[in-house]
Amino acid sequence: MKFATKAIHAGQEPDPTTGAIMTPIYQTSTYWQKSPGDNKGYEYSRGTNPTRKALEDCLAALENAKFGLAFSSGMGATDAVMKLLAPGDEVITGNDLYGGSYRIFTKIFTNYGIKFHFLDLSDPEIIRQYTNEKTKLIWIETPTNPTMQIVDIEAIGKIAKEKNLLFAVDNTFASPYLQNPIDLGADIVMHSVTKYIGGHSDVVMGALMLNDEELYKKLWFIYNACGATPGPMDSFLVLRGIKTLHLRMKAHCENGRQVAEFLKTHPKVEKIYWPGFTDHPNHNIAKKQMLDFGGMISIVLKGADLQETFRIASSFKVFSLAESLGGVESLINHPVSMTHGSIPKAEREKAGVVDNLLRLSVGVEDIEDLLEDLKQALSTPTL
Ligand SMILES: *Cc1c(COP(=O)(O)O)cnc(C)c1O
Numbered sequence: 320m321k322f323a324t325k326a327i328h329a330g331q332e333p334d335p336t337t338g339a340i341m342t343p344i345y346q347t348s349t350y351w352q353k354s355p356g357d358n359k360g361y362e363y364s365r366g367t368n369p370t371r372k373a374l375e376d377c378l379a380a381l382e383n384a385k386f387g388l389a390f391s392s393g394m395g396a397t398d399a400v401m402k403l404l405a406p407g408d409e410v411i412t413g414n415d416l417y418g419g420s421y422r423i424f425t426k427i428f429t430n431y432g433i434k435f436h437f438l439d440l441s442d443p444e445i446i447r448q449y450t451n452e453k454t455k456l457i458w459i460e461t462p463t464n465p466t467m468q469i470v471d472i473e474a475i476g477k478i479a480k481e482k483n484l485l486f487a488v489d490n491t492f493a494s495p496y497l498q499n500p501i502d503l504g505a506d507i508v509m510h511s512v513t514k515y516i517g518g519h520s521d522v523v524m525g526a527l528m529l530n531d532e533e534l535y536k537k538l539w540f541i542y543n544a545c546g547a548t549p550g551p552m553d554s555f556l557v558l559r560g561i562k563t564l565h566l567r568m569k570a571h572c573e574n575g576r577q578v579a580e581f582l583k584t585h586p587k588v589e590k591i592y593w594p595g596f597t598d599h600p601n602h603n604i605a606k607k608q609m610l611d612f613g614g615m616i617s618i619v620l621k622g623a624d625l626q627e628t629f630r631i632a633s634s635f636k637v638f639s640l641a642e643s644l645g646g647v648e649s650l651i652n653h654p655v656s657m658t659h660g661s662i663p664k665a666e667r668e669k670a671g672v673v674d675n676l677l678r679l680s681v682g683v684e685d686i687e688d689l690l691e692d693l694k695q696a697l698s699t700p701t702l
Contacts (some may be wrong), residue, residue, distance in 0.1 A: 392511070392524060
């Protein structure tokens with residue numbers, strides 16, 4: 320089946336009891352058993368719930384994976400992957416990560432004896448220098464957040480295979496419509512479903528998709544034992560959101576392209592990060608592994624200090640100043656004070672996350688209104 324058909328149908332058979340076309344919201348914590356242990360495959364909703372199961376099968380299909388697991392947040396999903404590790408293990412990861420990922424790695428899992436190497440992965444060969452017998456996992460994000468670096472998934476997949484390392488990709492920024500890491504050699508795909516997959520900024524959720532059955536059993540054990548699983552109402556909302564994922568992504572990419580082109584030559588813009596430009600350092604890799612370039616764009620404002628950056632960030636009328644991304648509505652974010660506040664200044668500046676950087680999540684509103692809003696916000700005079 321092709322993507323659009325999977326988005327609408329995968330995992331969703333008509334309900335066996337009533338024939339309902341839409342998967343019902345099975346708002347129940349527990350299930351009747353005929354005699355102890357004799358049940359219909361459902362015992363307790365922390366571990367299994369029919370609405371969530373339909374969603375998990377759909378999520379797996381979107382990433383061309385056999386198995387899907389939904390979590391109550393993206394961080395819950397990341398946490399479960401890290402719990403595959405044991406004290407002494409080492410992890411190779413990127414140096415431009417989602418702030419919350421950096422935080423859970425450095426503030427939680429280092430306390431449990433796990434060591435992280437934060438590397439510039441634009442040349443994947445660097446991984447070899449940092450790999451030893453303790454290395455267990457490679458965790459990457461591409462495009463990276465917020466500077467839209469592109470990491471070569473296939474090249475890293477080859478190194479992971481050769482060194483026998485588990486390879487996980489946070490695919491949140493691309494969405495399964497634009498990029499499928501499992502097809503390129505990843506073992507696990509992680510999503511913050513909160514973003515493009517949910518798509519309407521009304522649910523917080525995470526997911527893991529994977530092919531290996533043994534690994535699935537281990538992760539399901541962690542999922543059920545630790546309990547960061549989502550409820551049926553949220554599962555229903557995400558199933559509903561997914562039905563338009565392909566339509567929304569096409570619109571995000573088209574609007575993203577026009578916004579990027581408008582900003583590239585704007586006198587207030589010193590630097591722009593968007594992988595669709597042919598002069599983006601990894602444009603060719605983006606072209607190779609992504610279907611299109613998405614609606615995430617970051618800009619560095621020319622000659623703006625923190626105060627001026629705040630002033631501009633607060634003067635939008637259609638874009639809303641808010642954390643998060645991937646919803647139908649356009650958002651603007653100031654990473655230094657919002658999403659990336661937990662990363663030390665020296666660390667984030669190394670990755671290009673400077674005081675005058677703004678990140679745009681271009682929504683699917685009318686492009687003329689978006690361009691008009693950018694024009695007025697960037698031209699407001701300094702007081
Ligand atoms: C938002 C986000 C996360 C965390 O997901 P939550 O659903 O907020 O817990 C992880 N990675 C990336 C790239 C994100 O944008």
